[in-house]
Amino acid sequence: MDSQQPEPVSYICGDCGAENTLKPGDVIQCRECGYRILYKKRTRRSMALPSFHMKIVCCCIYVIVLTFFFQI
Secondary structure (H helix, E strand, O other): OOOOOOOOEEEEEOOOOOEEEEOOOOOOOOOOOOOOOEEEOOOOOOOHHHHHHHHHHHHHHHHHHHHHHHOO
16 A cells, blocks of 8 residues: 555634645644634535434424423
8 A cells, every 4th residue: 555645734824814734743833923723724525414414303303392392
């Protein structure tokens, strides 16, 4: 198996908003201002399926609560 190096990940500085690209082992610090809180950029992956399941769970809980309170 080939030993592949991990791809760098993009982060946004919490202070100045600059985009920083970090590899494993890099210091977690903005290269522009030195701020040490960085936020990972959102992925472009679709999250439609998990949110759909959460809606179903919320509806089921709502029905259970109504059934309990009103003894239908």
